[in-house]
Amino acid sequence: MDFTLSKAHRELQEKAKAFTEEVLFPYEMECEENNGISPETHAIINQKVMDWGFNATNHSKEHGGQGMTLFEQMLVSEQLGMATGAIWDAVPQPSYPMKFGTQAQIEEYLIPCCQNKRRDAYAITEADAGSDPTQCLTRADKCDGGYRINGEKWYVTVGNVADFLLVHAHVDGDPEKATVFFVEKDAPGVSIKRTPEFSHHFAFKHPEFTFKDVVVDESRILGKVGDGFNLTKDWFVEARLGIAARCVGGAQRVLNVANEFAAGRIMGGQPIREYQAIEHMLVDMTMDIMAAKSLLYRVCWEISGNISDRKLKHARAAAIKLYTSEMVGRVCDTGVQILGGRGYMRENPVERLWRDTRVDRIWEGTSEIQRNIIGGQIKKRGVEIYTGWDFEK
Known part of the structure; x- marks a missing residue:
């Protein structure tokens, strides 16, 4: 069993990272100071999305998208999640259920969305x-x-x-x-x-x-x-996995900033990371991200593979959305604490991510709803649906 990222996957990851830092990061403070981005900025990012080839990663090339697997979409979304102000939403993923539309609907709605001409x-x-x-x-x-x-x-x-x-x-x-x-x-x-x-x-x-x-x-x-209930559940699965990926990306940025700050902030003649209290905070943040990332990669890899059971996908997506959204809350809160007063300043990405990611425990299904879904699946299928390793259960 080999979980090493392929060369193509590593290249995609690096490309998404470069796109996020070069295209999205420069507009973070505009978004913060103006409570949103301007139509002009939106148009610029829209064009950059097309130029970089990140339009409609979740739809087929036949329909004008990039035809990425769910695992590949996750690699991209993880990097986009490092941007504050949800500027990642300027990299649209047209709603997944539209792929089930009639040919006329696909031509009128889906294809233009994949080409960033409609939304x-x-x-x-x-x-x-x-x-x-x-x-x-x-x-x-x-x-x-x-x-x-x-x-x-x-x-x-x-x-x-x-x-x-x-x-x-x-x-x-x-x-x-x-x-x-x-x-x-x-x-x-x-x-x-x-x-x-x-x-x-x-x-x-x-x-x-x-x-x-x-x-x-x-x-x-x-x-x-x-068909509405199943179509909406399909939309929830994709939306929840996207949230999970962005939570991991956002948490990673917070850790990076906090770790760098702790290495450079001198108190009592030494970097504050040398104090065990701060060191343990960094350790806990790192372990949280490690566990969440392992779960994220595994589930997205599975769903990209051979899982055909619609309910199983829904069940696994609930688990990953629950864990990652609560994880990023812990990481962001700890990051603010390490940075002290600086962590409470809106010019700091840690503070902005702290606010941004709070909603991840609410939208597309609250943490409590995810627990209901997971509990229901345990009753029906047993704990092995989550603790086992086989794709289908």
Whole structure:
């Protein structure tokens, strides 16, 4: 069993690292100081994404993407996660479920997204429905001309720059008929209720959308009526693994900064890293990242391989999202402590990552929801689904 990265994988990792440092890092303070990046900056990064070949890493070359395996996508996302302000979101990965669209949908939506000419946003969360899509109240009712959508969606990430939405709704109000619809953002009846502000200063916004008698043609259904729950779960799997990769990358940057600071900060005539209290903090941070990275690489390697069980992928993604999101919280908090007052300054990437990564324990399924998923799988399949080593269980 050989887990050594291939030459191609190492080269991809280095390329992603160079892209992050050369293209994304220079705009971190713009994002911090202006609570987002300007349209001009967005356009510059958009073009750089195409030039460097990081557009749509999660979609096939046939559709205009890079055709990377999940493991390769993870190598890229890990490096992108070192950038603060979620500027990594300017390197879009069009929603995975769009690959299941009709040829007409692929040509109208997916291919332009893969070429950075359009942008999608997945609309799932509601005021009283977050991690459990079955609780959604947004509904779609049959009408002349197709379906009439009514409801409200919260925290639609990149909703301010997207030009169309993938809306998870229940046909006839029935969770068994969960369905995903393509909805143009400028369609009659679609409006932004408000754009809340958050602790972090992200590159893009997370508006709340309302849908009032929005009529969409049947051709705007992704898959078929009733496919919505599985399509959204597929989206959750990819989104959770992306979060996990970025958590590991963000934690690594925090450790790098803290380790360098501890080596250069002199107190009592010696670097503070010589004090056992600080040394042990660095050790704990390092071990946390080592464990998380081992889990991340293993699971992404497995899913890139022969796992065909949709539920097993979902189960493993829940575990890795839970562990890495809580890990990065510990690492960031310790990093702030090592840097002292400097770690509390917004000009410091450690402070920004401390704020940025707090949401990773919430969005795309809270830590508590991940524990529910894991607990449910243990009841059904036994602990070996997580403690064993075989792909399929």
